[in-house]
Amino acid sequence: MPAPPPDARSFLAEITAIEPCGADAVLLRARPERAMAPIRASRFFMLKLLDGTSPLIPRPYSIYRQRNGELEFLVKVMGQGSRALAAARKGQELRLIGPLGNGWPTLDGEGLPWVFVAGGVGSAPFPMAIEQALAGMDGRAAVDPGSISLLFGAANRELLYDLDVLRSTGVRVHAATDDGSEGWHGNVIELFEALVAKGELPEEVRLLACGPDPMLEACSELAERRGLECWLSLETVMGCGVGICNGCPVMTRPEGPLGAWPNAKCCVEGPVFRADAICL
Amino acid sequence: MADLAVTLGPLSLRNPVLSASGTYGHGLEMCHFTPPERMGGLVSKTVTLRPRPGNAQPRICETRAGLLNSIGLENKGVENYVETILPDMLGADTVVFTNIGGESVEDFAEIAARLDREPAVDVLEVNLSCPNVQGGKLPFATDPSNAARAVEAVRRATSKPVFAKLSPNVSHIGEMAQAVEQAGATGITAVNTLLGLAVDWRTGKPGLGTVQGGYSGPGIKPVALRCAWECARSVSIPVIGCGGIATAEDVLEFLAAGCGAVELGTACFADPALPGRIVEDLERLLDEAGRASIRSVIGSIRDGRGSSRDSAHAQGVEAR
Numbered sequence: 104m105p106a107p108p109p110d111a112r113s114f115l116a117e118i119t120a121i122e123p124c125g126a127d128a129v130l131l132r133a134r135p136e137r138a139m140a141p142i143r144a145s146r147f148f149m150l151k152l153l154d155g156t157s158p159l160i161p162r163p164y165s166i167y168r169q170r171n172g173e174l175e176f177l178v179k180v181m182g183q184g185s186r187a188l189a190a191a192r193k194g195q196e197l198r199l200i201g202p203l204g205n206g207w208p209t210l211d212g213e214g215l216p217w218v219f220v221a222g223g224v225g226s227a228p229f230p231m232a233i234e235q236a237l238a239g240m241d242g243r244a245a246v247d248p249g250s251i252s253l254l255f256g257a258a259n260r261e262l263l264y265d266l267d268v269l270r271s272t273g274v275r276v277h278a279a280t281d282d283g284s285e286g287w288h289g290n291v292i293e294l295f296e297a298l299v300a301k302g303e304l305p306e307e308v309r310l311l312a313c314g315p316d317p318m319l320e321a322c323s324e325l326a327e328r329r330g331l332e333c334w335l336s337l338e339t340v341m342g343c344g345v346g347i348c349n350g351c352p353v354m355t356r357p358e359g360p361l362g363a364w365p366n367a368k369c370c371v372e373g374p375v376f377r378a379d380a381i382c383l
Numbered sequence: 384m385a386d387l388a389v390t391l392g393p394l395s396l397r398n399p400v401l402s403a404s405g406t407y408g409h410g411l412e413m414c415h416f417t418p419p420e421r422m423g424g425l426v427s428k429t430v431t432l433r434p435r436p437g438n439a440q441p442r443i444c445e446t447r448a449g450l451l452n453s454i455g456l457e458n459k460g461v462e463n464y465v466e467t468i469l470p471d472m473l474g475a476d477t478v479v480f481t482n483i484g485g486e487s488v489e490d491f492a493e494i495a496a497r498l499d500r501e502p503a504v505d506v507l508e509v510n511l512s513c514p515n516v517q518g519g520k521l522p523f524a525t526d527p528s529n530a531a532r533a534v535e536a537v538r539r540a541t542s543k544p545v546f547a548k549l550s551p552n553v554s555h556i557g558e559m560a561q562a563v564e565q566a567g568a569t570g571i572t573a574v575n576t577l578l579g580l581a582v583d584w585r586t587g588k589p590g591l592g593t594v595q596g597g598y599s600g601p602g603i604k605p606v607a608l609r610c611a612w613e614c615a616r617s618v619s620i621p622v623i624g625c626g627g628i629a630t631a632e633d634v635l636e637f638l639a640a641g642c643g644a645v646e647l648g649t650a651c652f653a654d655p656a657l658p659g660r661i662v663e664d665l666e667r668l669l670d671e672a673g674r675a676s677i678r679s680v681i682g683s684i685r686d687g688r689g690s691s692r693d694s695a696h697a698q699g700v701e702a703r
Contacts, residue, residue, distance in 0.1 A: 106412040113416055113656035151653060159600055159653055160445050183445075198654060342443045342450065343652040345416075347408040349428075349454045350443035365436045366457065 105371040107345035108203060110140070115153075116197045119173055121189070126261035128179040128224065129189045133197050134172060142166050142174075143206030144231035145313070145336045145375050149344040150176065150188060153196045157187040161200065163341045163370070165227040165313075174199070177264060179224040203344045204374045207311060208334055210236035211243035215309050215332075216250040220291050220322055222314020223257045226264055228336050232311065233272045248273035252304060254294055256318070260285035292321045310334070316383060323378040333378035339369040346371035354382040385669030386676040387662065389423070391621040391643045392569050393544055394506065396423035396478055398665065399638060399677065400658050403625050403648030404429055404482035404508065404548070405454065407655070409468045411475060417659035423644055424478035427468070429510045431484045432494050434460040438515060444581050444590030449600025449627070450649050451579050453515045453593040456484050461494050465501060473503040480546070484510040486517060488536045495540035505544070509537050511563075512550030512575035514597045519578060524550035527562035538567035546623065548572040549614065551603070556610045557617035570621040572646065573611040577603055600649040603627045608640055615641025616688060629657070631664030638680045 116133035124130045144166070151161035162184040168175040180189045191197075210217060210232060217236065219229050233253070239245035256279040257263045263278055263285055270276045278286030279294040287294040291314075298304040306329070312322040313336040326333030342348035352366035353373060359380045361367050367381065387398035401424040407413055410425030419425060437457025444451040458464070464481075472479050481504045485491040491509065498504050511533060512524035523529050534547050547563040549556060551574040560571050576597025581590030607626020615622045621644075624637030629650035637645045650657050669677055 106408070107415070107655075109415060111415065113654050158445055159448075159649070160450060161653055200655065340441055340443055342452070343655065345655050346412060347406060347428075347655070348443065348452070348652050349405075349437060349457045350441075350452065352437065352440060352442070352457070364434075364459065 105346050105368055107371055111201055111203050111345065113198065113200045116174065116199050118191055118193055118195045118197060120193060121191060124177060125264040128177055128264055130167070131176045131178050131188060131191070132173050133199070135174060135199065138172060139169070139174070139202075142169050142202045142231075144235050145228035146202040146204045146206040147344070147374060148174070148176070148199045148201030148203065149341070151198045152187050152191050153198055154187070154191070158184045160184075160342060161198065161344070162188070163203075163338070163344055165336070166202065166231060167227050168230055177224060177227045200344055203370060205372070207232050207336070207375055209241040209243055210246055211240065212236075212246040212250060213244050215307050216252070216305055217246060218295065218304065218308045218310050219251065219253045220295070220310060220312040220314065220318070221253065221255045222291065222318040223262055224264065225314030225318070225336075225338075226255055226269070228313050229253060230265070230269065230272075233269070233274055237272070237274075249275065251275065252277065252298075254279065254291045256280065256291035256294070256314070258282065290321075291318065292325055295325065307331070312336070320383045323383060326378050334375050335378050335381070336375045337369050337373055341370050344370045356380055356382055385666050385674055386678075387665055389643055389678060389681070391623065394478060396644055398423045398662050399644035400634065400662050400665070401480070401623065401644055401646045402426050402651060402658065403646035404510065406648040406651045409464070409472070410479065411471050413655050416655035417657075420476040421659045421662055422477050424480055424506075425475065426480040426508055426646060427464075427482050428458060429456045429482045429484040429513065430458055430461050430464045430494065431456055432461055432490050434458065434463070439592035441590065441592055444596075446579070446581055446590075446598070446602070448602030449598055450652070451581055451591055451596045451598050452576070453591045453596035455515045455593070456513055461497050465497070469501055469503040475503075478505045479503060480506040480508045482508040482510050482548070483537070484513055484516070485533070488532050491533045492536035492540045495537040499541040499543060506546060506569075507537060507541060507543055508546045508548055508572055509534060510548050510575070512548055514550070514552065514576055514578050514595070515593060519595055521550055521552060524559070524575070525553050527558050530559055531562040531566035534563045534566035534568050544569035546570045546572050548575055549610070550575045551577050551606055551610045551626070557613045560614040560617045564618040564620050568620060570623065570643075571614050571618065572623040572625055573614045574607050574626050577606060599627065601627045601629055604633060608636060611637055611642050612640035612684065612686070615682065616686070631661045631668050634661060634665060635668065635680055638677065639682070639684045641682045641684065643681060
């Protein structure tokens, strides 16, 4: 029976800052009522503003940064829940449930280079992935900055959140925009193929991807075609985040590593899945 | 500190706060949020005879005052439940309700017989009222004779207490309550979700993959409270209230309307630690009101009929 992670708790946090980020997002920082252990990149929290009028059901957000005892989230304004969070003020109280989910696999420096593929707000689980890979994860060798490439795509340059910050990490960052306003004119999959063709990316890499469904499908297809290992961090509608509502099913591959049951729970069995374990 | 202990017919609960089926897993998954020993009881997700993969996505859709769902009773079937869940539940320091679902009287009888031999199961709660299977037709929830046949079949198949979970999607829930009482139910759970629907008029796309589904959350509380009250005054077996409960005040309102205990549902999605906090709040509210026992609240509604008080007496609890 998939259960929520044993370190997940329900707790309060005070909002310490809300800053605009890109054309339509904010960076929301909050100080939890209790100190938190370091959180693995691509794990997430359910967030709910305790203002009495915000939506009933909390919303899932990937941990974006964790520093100085604060948790930071990248919140793209899309609907009622994100609008309420973005409109919150410093000093307001949030209820957080987490940390939830599994997070990225061990990003080690012992095998093939890593390519991180981000689409729009799907960049959220990557700043910490870079930080943790460069520091060394789970007792494994740290990754050399030259062995991480971040391919970051969006509709236009205003939606490439924190691009300069990502560039300052020292990893290889390649942008792609649908309108050509920054970097490659086109999508990240075409960019990947072009970089390989030019010899700027090796043919043999390991892939992590987070972004809109069509991008994830294309990444999964690319990985299968090229025989690459690939992990996808998914976003689904979630009612609880802790495995009890059954509202976030992900279709499993028949005979795949997740077993015979047709659905996996995105919240407690993911949000990170091997691309060859699921059907998108 | 106020005494929170209640009784439901033959059952003694340390407090009246239970989880609602389908909103708290099978129970022990949530032990880091509210330990089972703080809960009056844990009600499992619905278990069916055979595995059910559940409905198409989207399965949940939030609305202004609640949540629509059409999960479709996704579960791995009773054998899997017995083999993988029940061994852990055996040591749970709380009353364990197993909620059972079926598409025929025979299904209900077979699953009840299977669980009758399981010592980890204290009570069977019969889900007569899931709106997300059988095309939302609710065959066991809207016809008193069908409901009675299902409950009779379960009653014959088990020696355990049997609670019948009713639907609010009926004109006279009191008649349903009487039908299941006569069929041998130990108690009643009132209520399951209301049928509901959401649609985006711009695209014509329904909020749920099954178009209609079950509506729950704060928006249904007054409806659920009235249903629970009608049940409590219509029968002499105990009633567990359910529907939109999110605070300790809500719990006490259901008790005042005649319920012996309550189940928390959708509110646990928003915060799985809520049951534990509500128990603390109940103690505080009763202390502030100078009530030594929560049992003094049960059936205290001044509805001019007194039948709720009578039913509270019949539950073996103090009415004042």
